[in-house]
């Protein structure tokens with residue numbers, strides 16, 4: 001039977017799959033993420049998701065592999081994870097009082113079959129004071145996250161509203177993923193199994 005492999009080191013993606021799927025294995029990809037400026041945000045996240053999935057699929061062709069990538073796009077600027085404190089502070093200042101878009105690309109691969117798609121979600125931030133930005137960066141939460149915030153954590157208080165899939169902002173549009181996985185013969189946990 002085909003097993004599901006999550007080609008990701010993201011604890012969030014792991015959690016979101018755990019909430020919804022019977023079993024899977026985690027084998028993070030080792031690709032170097034390069035932000036190609038000639039690509040649209042949709043093309044960029046799809047390309048990176050595919051590179052991650054392909055990297056792991058190469059050695060596990062008998063299974064189903066899923067890769068994903070998330071970026072934040074604010075006023076035309078594509079933001080990944082911050083390189084350090086300064087970049088995190090600058091990113092949060094630039095997001096303050098504005099609406100940005102979070103793009104997550106997903107690639108699901110099995111022998112002879114591929115599904116590649118992206119999901120976009122608009123997120124509006126409250127106007128942030130300098131103290132709020134400093135305190136949030138001091139929490140350490142921004143450093144492993146695209147756009148320097150985590151909507152699922154302390155970052156929740158920065159967010160005024162969202163339009164779209166919350167879980168896609170967190171790193172995996174899990175309801176769409178579960179539906180797509182059905183066509184690969186991977187089914188979700190039933191309510192009975194869950195209780």
Ligand SMILES: Cc1cn([C@H]2C[C@H](O)[C@@H](COP(=O)(O)OP(=O)(O)OP(=O)(O)O)O2)c(=O)[nH]c1=O
Pocket residue numbers: 007008009010011012013028029033052068069070071072081102144145146147149150151152155169170171
């Ligand atoms: C905007 C946002 C991003 N993120 C996270 C999701 C992703 O883990 C991360 C974006 O970086 P990615 O490069 O997409 O993923 P990753 O490096 O964490 O993991 P891998 O490449 O091994 O799959 O930002 C949140 O957790 N919450 C948020 O609100």
